[in-house]
Amino acid sequence: MDYMARALVDIDRMPRGGPNASCVDRLLETDRLEYLDRDDVDEKTKRSVIRALEWTGEAFGNTEKFARIALDEVAEVPDPKILELGAGHGGLSRKLLDWHPTAELTVTDVEPVSVKAIAAGDLGEHPRATVREIDATAIDAPDGSFDLAVFVLSFHHLPPSLAARVLAEGTRVATKLLIIDLPRPPSPLHIVRLATMLPFAPWIPFVHDGVISSLRTYSPSALRALADHASADIELRGGLISPQIAVVRRRQSR
Ligand SMILES: C[S@@+](CC[C@H](N)C(=O)[O-])C[C@H]1O[C@@H](n2cnc3c(N)ncnc32)[C@H](O)[C@@H]1O
DSSP, rough: OHHHHHHHHHHHOOOTTTTTTTHHHHHSSOOOOOOGGGSOOOHHHHHHHHHHHHHHHHHHHHHHHHHHHHHHHTTTTOEEEEEEEEEEHHHHHHHHHOOOOOOOEEEEESOOOHHHHHSSSSSGGOEEEEEEEEEETOOOSTTTEEEEEEESSSSSOOOHHHHHHHHHHHHHHHEEEEEOOOOOHHHHHHHHHHHHHHHGTOOOOOHHHHHHHHOOOHHHHHHOOOOOOOTEEEEEEEEESOEEEEEEEEOOOO
């Protein structure tokens, strides 16, 4: 237990830029929470962020892009069982159900209000969808229940020890865990990205959360350290200016 307590504390000290992050990168980090993560923020503001995420996902083609990436991961499975964690609005699950004729989706989020809104829409009545409240850090499902778990634009919400727990839990309940998140670009580029967003942050909740997401997103080396902490194998793609993609599997004993 002593070892576990020490390991948790140590991983939580890791900068979002990874164990060897530069001094500048360490400055481009914050403990401030996004509106979505705060209990003192009204539901109207939070729903506006979720609606904006759904709209931008459709308008800029990310929902389709992410659905393609997810389906590639289960291309060999005839009737895949897919778990979406942190679904927010359910747009990705809806696309997966539209595109795959036999996939079964479990659409989940930790936020009861989001789960209720998803269940009240078309996904709540879809014959191949189940809508549930699930915390990605403590997934209420038996080992090996799913072929794929996906966690999109959500991983950065969690501090390192909880993020590592998602890696362990996701790879316990699913053969593979697909994480797609904002990239953490090299510091000069990161500063430019932040500078374009900051002027709008006080006025537009979606941009406010975007700035904090950018400061909290994990670098490739941080993702590797988290996977190591969770005893998982990780394969990374993209991530310079395109979204960071991580495919995580339970580490096979060698
Ligand atoms: C930025 S939103 C992303 C929503 C959606 N996946 C998308 O791509 O637009 C982050 C989501 O992660 C969810 N979330 C945060 N912590 C979580 C946890 N521990 N387990 C499951 N979902 C979580 C939030 O409730 C929120 O819906």
